[in-house]
Amino acid sequence: xxxxxxxxxxxxxxxxxxxxxxxxxxxxxxxxxxxxxxxxxxxxxxxxxxxxxxxxxxxxxxxxxxxxxxxxxxxxxxxxxxxxxxxxxxxxxxxxxxxxxxxxxxxxxxxxxxxxxxxxxxxxxxxxxxxxxxxxxxxxxxxxxxxxxxxxxxxxxxxxxxxxxxxxxxxxxxxxxxxxxxxxxxxxxx
Numbered sequence: 685x686x687x688x689x690x691x692x693x694x695x696x697x698x699x700x701x702x703x704x705x706x707x708x709x710x711x712x713x714x715x716x717x718x719x720x721x722x723x724x725x726x727x728x729x730x731x732x733x734x735x736x737x738x739x740x741x742x743x744x745x746x747x748x749x750x751x752x753x754x755x756x757x758x759x760x761x762x763x764x765x766x767x768x769x770x771x772x773x774x775x776x777x778x779x780x781x782x783x784x785x786x787x788x789x790x791x792x793x794x795x796x797x798x799x800x801x802x803x804x805x806x807x808x809x810x811x812x813x814x815x816x817x818x819x820x821x822x823x824x825x826x827x828x829x830x831x832x833x834x835x836x837x838x839x840x841x842x843x844x845x846x847x848x849x850x851x852x853x854x855x856x857x858x859x860x861x862x863x864x865x866x867x868x869x870x871x872x873x874x
Contacts, residue, residue, distance in 0.1 A: 687725075687728055687729075687732070690714055690725060690729075691729070691734060693713050693714065694710075694713070694729070694734075694748075695748070697709070697713060698744065698748075704735070704742045704743075704744065707719050707722050707723070707726075710722045710725070710726070726742065732747075733745060733747045734747050734748045735748060746773045746775060746776055747771055747773055749773055749774075749775070750771040750772050750773040750774070751771070751772060751774065778807050778867070778868040778870070779807055779867070779868070780809070780867065781809060784809055784810040784811075785807055785808060785809050785810070785867070786807075786808055786810070786864075787805050787806065787807060787808070787870075788805070788806050788808055788821070788830070789803065789804075789805055790802060790803065790804045790805070790806055790830065791803075793848055794829075794830075794831065794846035794847065794848050794851050795819065795830060795831070795832075795846065795847045795848065796847060796848050797846075797847030797848055797849075798819065798832070798847040799869065800819070800830070800847075800866075800869050801871065803871075804869050804870065804871045805869070805870040805871075806819075806830065806866045806868070806869055806870075807866070807867045807868040807869075807870070808821050808863075808864035808865070808866060808867070809864055809865050809867045810863065810864050811862065811863075811864055811865050812861070812862050812863065813862060814833050814862050814865050815833070816833055816834055816835045817832065817833065817834075818832070818833050818865045818866070819831070819832055819833075819865070819866040820832070820833045820844075820862050820863075820864065820865055820866070821862070821863045821864040821865075821866070822844060822860060822861060822862050822863065823859075823860075823861045823863060824844060824854055824856050824859075824860050824861075825856055825857050825858050825859060825860075826859075829844065829854070830866070831844035831845060831846055831854060832844065832845045832846070832847060833845075833862065834853070836855075841855065841856070842856075842860055843855045843856065843860070844860070
């Protein structure tokens with residue numbers, strides 16, 4: 685059994701039991717007959733960066749939760765796909781600073797023009813400043829919303845813009861506060 689199949693078995697066990705298996709459980713899981721064989725497999729996972737030993741206990745690293753990135757595929761005319769297998773951890777790809785990031789589930793259709801739809805998850809990086817054109821989590825006159833930050837230079841005021849023509853621009857009557865910037869959108873296709 686190759687390392688990838690063993691890794692999938694390990695991930696499957698982790699998803700089912702929310703923990704890594706013991707060495708005794710790995711004997712059965714990997715269909716090997718000695719704990720020495722299990723130890724060599726575990727050492728390979730550690731060398732590859734999937735696991736670490738923490739006080740003699742195994743712990744998964746972020747690469748453990750990664751999925752294979754097999755290469756690039758054109759969305760235009762068909763070509764022969766080339767495989768260039770690497771591993772990519774989606775949380776590391778989508779979230780630059782986990783300590784200042786969180787997820788929100790989108791409700792509504794005001795950002796469909798920029799590809800954010802009802803039911804999508806957005807990764808928000810906590811910030812109180814943003815640039816014109818950023819999609820922001822904002823509080824405008826004590827109401828929370830997700831919109832595009834714009835600047836009216838003539839009026840010298842920031843306002844919020846939807847990415848759907850059925851919504852008007854949102855100018856603050858009293859106050860506009862920025863609480864975060866959208867860094868990624870996650871959509872599950874059913």
